Amino acid sequence: MSRIELVDLRKEYGNVVAVKAMDLTIEDGEFIVFVGPSGCGKTTTLRMIAGFEDPTNGEIRIDGTVVNEKEPGDRDLGMVFQSHALFPHKNVADNIAFGLRMKKVPQDEQAAKVKEVSELVRITHLLGKMPAQCSGGESQRIALARTLVTEPSNFLLDEPLSSLDAKLRRELRAECDRLHDELQKTFIYVTHDQEEAMTLADRIIVMNQGEIVQQGTPMEIYSDPVSYFVADFFGNPAMNLIDGEFVKNGDSLEFKSAHFDIPLPAKFANATPGKGTLGIRPENVGIGANSGGATIEREVELVEPLGKDTLLYFETEESRPFVAVVEGTEDVKRHASVTINFPDDAIFLFGANGDRIR
Amino acid sequence: MTADSTLPSDMAPQLNSRAATRAQGVRRFKWTVLSPLIALMVFILLPAFVLQGYFSFFSFSIFDAGDDTSFLSYFRASEWVGLDLWKDALTDDKFGFAIIRSLLFAVGVTVGCFVIGFALALLMYRPFRGQGFYYIFFILPMLTVPIVIAYTGEMILYQNGPLNDIIGMVTGTRSDAQFLYKQEVALTTIAAMEIWNWTPFSFIIMMAGLASLPKEPQEAAQILGASKWRIFWEVQLPLLRPVILLALILRFLESMAEFPKTWGLLQGGPGSATETIPVYIFITAWQFFDISYGAVLSYLVLFMMMAIVMSAIWLLRREKKSLDAMYETKPQEG
Amino acid sequence: MAMTKSQRRISYAAFRYLVLTFWLLVVAFPIFWMVSTSFKPDREWFAWPPVYISENATLQNYLAVWGDVTTHSVDEQTGEIKTYAQSLQRPWQALGNSALISVIATTLSVLFGSVLAYGVSRYQILSEGRMFQLLMLRMVPPIVLVAPISIWYSALGLLDTILGLVMLYFLTTLPYAVWMSKSFIDEVPREMEQAAEILGASRWRTIWEVVLPLVRSGLVATFLFILILTWSEYLLALLLSKAQIVTLPVELSKYQGSTEGRVYGRQAALSVGITLPLIVVGMIIRKHLARGFSFGMVRR
Numbered sequence: 001m002s003r004i005e006l007v008d009l010r011k012e013y014g015n016v017v018a019v020k021a022m023d024l025t026i027e028d029g030e031f032i033v034f035v036g037p038s039g040c041g042k043t044t045t046l047r048m049i050a051g052f053e054d055p056t057n058g059e060i061r062i063d064g065t066v067v068n069e070k071e072p073g074d075r076d077l078g079m080v081f082q083s084h085a086l087f088p089h090k091n092v093a094d095n096i097a098f099g100l101r102m103k104k105v106p107q108d109e110q111a112a113k114v115k116e117v118s119e120l121v122r123i124t125h126l127l128g129k130m131p132a133q134c135s136g137g138e139s140q141r142i143a144l145a146r147t148l149v150t151e152p153s154n155f156l157l158d159e160p161l162s163s164l165d166a167k168l169r170r171e172l173r174a175e176c177d178r179l180h181d182e183l184q185k186t187f188i189y190v191t192h193d194q195e196e197a198m199t200l201a202d203r204i205i206v207m208n209q210g211e212i213v214q215q216g217t218p219m220e221i222y223s224d225p226v227s228y229f230v231a232d233f234f235g236n237p238a239m240n241l242i243d244g245e246f247v248k249n250g251d252s253l254e255f256k257s258a259h260f261d262i263p264l265p266a267k268f269a270n271a272t273p274g275k276g277t278l279g280i281r282p283e284n285v286g287i288g289a290n291s292g293g294a295t296i297e298r299e300v301e302l303v304e305p306l307g308k309d310t311l312l313y314f315e316t317e318e319s320r321p322f323v324a325v326v327e328g329t330e331d332v333k334r335h336a337s338v339t340i341n342f343p344d345d346a347i348f349l350f351g352a353n354g355d356r357i358r
Numbered sequence: 359m360t361a362d363s364t365l366p367s368d369m370a371p372q373l374n375s376r377a378a379t380r381a382q383g384v385r386r387f388k389w390t391v392l393s394p395l396i397a398l399m400v401f402i403l404l405p406a407f408v409l410q411g412y413f414s415f416f417s418f419s420i421f422d423a424g425d426d427t428s429f430l431s432y433f434r435a436s437e438w439v440g441l442d443l444w445k446d447a448l449t450d451d452k453f454g455f456a457i458i459r460s461l462l463f464a465v466g467v468t469v470g471c472f473v474i475g476f477a478l479a480l481l482m483y484r485p486f487r488g489q490g491f492y493y494i495f496f497i498l499p500m501l502t503v504p505i506v507i508a509y510t511g512e513m514i515l516y517q518n519g520p521l522n523d524i525i526g527m528v529t530g531t532r533s534d535a536q537f538l539y540k541q542e543v544a545l546t547t548i549a550a551m552e553i554w555n556w557t558p559f560s561f562i563i564m565m566a567g568l569a570s571l572p573k574e575p576q577e578a579a580q581i582l583g584a585s586k587w588r589i590f591w592e593v594q595l596p597l598l599r600p601v602i603l604l605a606l607i608l609r610f611l612e613s614m615a616e617f618p619k620t621w622g623l624l625q626g627g628p629g630s631a632t633e634t635i636p637v638y639i640f641i642t643a644w645q646f647f648d649i650s651y652g653a654v655l656s657y658l659v660l661f662m663m664m665a666i667v668m669s670a671i672w673l674l675r676r677e678k679k680s681l682d683a684m685y686e687t688k689p690q691e692g
Numbered sequence: 693m694a695m696t697k698s699q700r701r702i703s704y705a706a707f708r709y710l711v712l713t714f715w716l717l718v719v720a721f722p723i724f725w726m727v728s729t730s731f732k733p734d735r736e737w738f739a740w741p742p743v744y745i746s747e748n749a750t751l752q753n754y755l756a757v758w759g760d761v762t763t764h765s766v767d768e769q770t771g772e773i774k775t776y777a778q779s780l781q782r783p784w785q786a787l788g789n790s791a792l793i794s795v796i797a798t799t800l801s802v803l804f805g806s807v808l809a810y811g812v813s814r815y816q817i818l819s820e821g822r823m824f825q826l827l828m829l830r831m832v833p834p835i836v837l838v839a840p841i842s843i844w845y846s847a848l849g850l851l852d853t854i855l856g857l858v859m860l861y862f863l864t865t866l867p868y869a870v871w872m873s874k875s876f877i878d879e880v881p882r883e884m885e886q887a888a889e890i891l892g893a894s895r896w897r898t899i900w901e902v903v904l905p906l907v908r909s910g911l912v913a914t915f916l917f918i919l920i921l922t923w924s925e926y927l928l929a930l931l932l933s934k935a936q937i938v939t940l941p942v943e944l945s946k947y948q949g950s951t952e953g954r955v956y957g958r959q960a961a962l963s964v965g966i967t968l969p970l971i972v973v974g975m976i977i978r979k980h981l982a983r984g985f986s987f988g989m990v991r992r
Contacts, residue, residue: 052886054377069376073892085887089905098901099891150891387895388817391808398863402841409840429847478715481708492712494978495719501970502723503924505941506963509948510726513956520725520742554722562981615833618926622945636835636927643839644931656836667831671824 002028002063002076002153002186004049009058011044018044020210021058028153031180031187035197036207037233042190043158045207049188050079050156062154073102078147079156082163084139086131092142093118093127099150117149120182121175137168144179154186161196173199194234198222206230228354231279237311239348240322241279246349248273255349259316262294265344271357279348285324286341287312287332293343298322303334314340413653415440420647436650443654452630453655456638457662460614463549463634467613468606470553475560475605480590483568500558504618511551512538512623538624541631548619548632555619556612560605567601568594600677607670614663635659726967730754730960737956753961758783783962786943791969793854793939794922797861801922802915804862805869806877806907810899812870813877814885823870830867834860838931845932852934860928865918872917876910877903912980916973923970940966 004026011019019041026032034042047053049060051072059066067075086095093114100110118124121141126134134142140160147155157176161169177200180187191197197204198218206214206221206229214226225231231239244257246264253264253271255278286293301321302313307328314322324340332338349357418436447453478496482489499507514521515537525533537547571594579589595602617636620626626633626641633641639659643652695703729737731749811817818826841860842851850856880903888898904911929939944966947959974981 050886050890052889054380069379072886072890077890079887079890081883081887083881083883085881085883087884087888087902087906089908098888098893102888102892102897146887146891383895384811384815384817387811387815391804391811391817394804395808395863395866398859402844402859403837403863405844406837406840409843410837413840429843432843474715478712481711486705486708488709492716494975495716497974497978497981498723498971499719501920501967501974503941503944503963503966503970505924505926505944506726506966507722509944509959510722510729510963513729513960514722514725518738518740518742520721520744523740523742554718611831615835617833617835618924618941622926622948636833639835640927649839649843652839656839660832660836663832663836664828667828670831671827675820675824 005061033201041210078152228350284346464613479564753957806873809874876907
């Protein structure tokens with residue numbers, strides 16, 4: 001059993017606040033992913049849990065015990081670093097056995113455990129090699145093995161896949177998922193890649209500027225973002241976000257932008273008028289008037305077939321185009337004029353401060 | 359995970375106590391590491407400085423002590439003279455000439471080592487056939503003991519030695535040049551030996567420096583149409599400035615202290631042509647056994663060297679800062 | 693004059709080989725002369741024209757210096773019989789002293805210096821200013837302190853002892869040891885140490901098992917450089933030793949002052965013995981030397 005609690009956790013570097021008053025409970029066996037842009041405080045949080053950074057304020061508890069005072073080696077944690085941090089002067093087997101040796105595990109037991117864990121991550125053929133002879137993906141597996149072998153209750157992973165290419169990343173992502181299923185231990189994973197977060201996490205913690213802005217299952221984060229920031233961060237292609245103004249029009253509210261004006265669904269009738277942003281996910285944009293909701297006519301600027309899906313780009317005055325995803329079977333020509341449909345339940349509104357308007 | 363280490367969370371100083379233990383650990387580490395160094399400085403160097411200071415005001419020569427060579431007898435035999443010796447030293451022509459000789463020697467050696475070392479490094483830093491072969495040979499002089507160089511130098515340079523023979527073969531006339539026992543050239547000859555000895559040091563530093571230069575800016579400059587010379591002058595040289603300065607300063611200071619060659623070979627002669635600072639102090643304190651005058655000279659040299667070292671340090675720090683700033687990494691992400 | 697690119701390349705290569713070969717000769721000749729002279733019989737030491745490679749090569753010089761053999765030779769002009777003293781002092785003993793003193797001092801200096809450098813690199817146990825002040829230990833010429841040190845040493849009973857020289861060699865080489873090893877330790881990624889830490893390694897264990905092995909190559913270069921300095925040190929060895937602790941450079945200098953006039957062959961034979969150990973060590977570790985002498989003034 002292992003539950004990690006962060007209570008009112010704060011970290012300052014001089015005048016810079018890296019993490020602002022964070023409260024979070026991580027349950028045993030959970031796969032938690034901290035995600036956010038560079039400098040959002042996610043790595044700092046992880047390093048505070050690991051014990052490499054001392055919090056300016058607040059507590060870290062593992063199993064109800066405050067561990068602020070404990071050294072990293074005494075916290076029952078395993079950590080995988082971005083750079084793998086394999087010891088280049090020791091062969092793979094010695095790298096893996098290092099933690100066991102530090103814990104004074106008997107020799108024969110060490111050998112058995114190294115063997116067991118290297119089978120688990122499928123690197124038995126590498127044991128006699130030096131780290132320099134291993135590829136990036138292999139190194140990452142070795143780093144995992146080195147962490148796994150000491151059987152910590154919690155695993156901390158600091159952007160472990162960011163130094164790998166796309167294909168390897170997918171492969172090792174699946175590996176992480178499998179290991180979590182098999183071990184049933186707590187995984188705390190830091191990444192700036194929303195796709196990794198979506199595919200791996202039981203619970204995603206979205207951070208920005210040192211604060212948790214939203215937490216929840218991947219589906220909750222995707223379908224119910226609390227702010228412009230979250231909506232923008234998750235989803236690929238990213239949500240269409242058009243800046244404009246909400247204007248009262250009789251009983252209902254209307255959205256006016258430099259690009260188009262549409263009436264808003266009835267549920268927003270009581271929202272405050274003013275500047276704001278309208279958002280709609282590309283996959284929810286309807287092409288051809290068939291699902292109710294507002295419609296506009298536009299010319300297709302660019303067609304990008306991806307096989308299963310096709311992306312349609314429409315020009316806007318915004319810095320990025322308006323995108324719609326349609327089935328790959330749909331045949332839309334460049335410069336054709338199509339009807340764009342905004343289904344009522346697919347529309348998100350965000351106020352001028354970025355908060356969601358419901 | 360056991361809960362035996364539970365600290366009552368309301369204990370006031372708990373937040374910073376790990377930081378405090380850690381700081382304490384670092385302090386213990388610091389003093390463990392520094393204590394032998396401090397002990398040696400306090401028990402060996404400091405008393406030496408104090409003695410030096412004492413004898414610079416109390417005149418004493420080993421002869422004064424007579425047969426009694428115990429430590430305390432030195433003090434009994436010494437006699438208060440106040441600032442007299444200091445005044446003597448400041449008007450001592452021989453001392454002045456020794457300083458000038460040492461400075462000239464050091465500057466010559468520094469420039470010589472640097473120019474040759476840098477030129478070789480420029481010719482060699484890109485891989486070519488035989489690079490390893492030349493490299494091995496070029497570091498050999500540094501592995502040769504200075505006093506060996508001095509005596510071997512004498513074997514080569516004496517009047518009937520091979521150098522005159524070779525000069526004769528090249529020019530076709532019998533050469534019997536005096537390289538050592540002639541006032542005008544003696545110091546230059548010693549300097550040449552010193553340059554031979556220590557060019558490898560500059561060479562290795564400059565090789566490391568050149569090898570470390572990023573390739574992209576040079577290639578960028580090449581694409582932009584800069585000539586080799588211009589790339590060297592405007593791209594490579596500025597990036598190498600800290601290393602160059604380091605090579606120059608270290609060499610200058612080490613050659614100010616050069617002793618085995620000047621003393622071992624010529625003992626300051628012919629005449630006083632190779633009487634550099636170390637040789638002059640040596641003669642004063644160890645040939646005339648005038649400990650007190652030697653102490654005064656030593657203190658004056660110490661002050662001078664401190665001033666030189668301090669300005670050197672100031673320069674090096676400035677260069678290191680600008681180097682650090684150039685490669686400043688962004689703060690850790692996250 | 694327009695040259696094609698490949699013409700320029702060839703002429704540059706020719707120029708390079710020419711210059712490098714010239715310097716090669718300059719470097720090699722004194723060493724060649726020393727070795728060649730060490731095998732010359734005494735009548736060829738001063739021969740004119742000089743003998744470059746003796747046809748009567750002999751081991752006489754080596755035997756006279758390193759062996760316990762007294763050699764005699766008859767002066768061809770006067771018929772006088774000269775006795776070249778067998779080893780003036782005791783070269784083997786001097787070799788032992790030199791080896792002991794320089795290896796102990798160098799090892800201490802590198803070990804202690806690298807741990808100190810680790811402390812500076814990771815915990816700033818010395819400020820940058822102090823680090824530069826440390827250089828003073830090296831940069832002040834030893835001659836300015838050797839007289840009072842000798843007086844003080846005689847009071848402490850350290851004159852003419854191995855310990856006395858080791859302490860001073862340690863002090864005067866420490867700045868190089870610290871600065872050189874710091875430039876390597878700075879490059880060891882912090883994550884490497886943190887990985888060891890989270891696996892339960894203590895600070896000292898991390899230093900021994902992770903940090904120092906990672907900078908091994910640099911430490912080897914540092915070791916050699918400091919060994920060069922301590923092995924060949926002359927001034928302190930000359931003035932702080934009397935009869936007991938004679939090092940090789942001091943031993944060699946005794947031949948120069950010997951009353952029998954110049955004994956080039958003997959000097960050369962001894963010189964070869966002094967030089968050989970360093971050259972052997974240097975050749976063994978030459979591949980480590982390319983790094984190592986930048987004192988942090990170079991970024992890789």
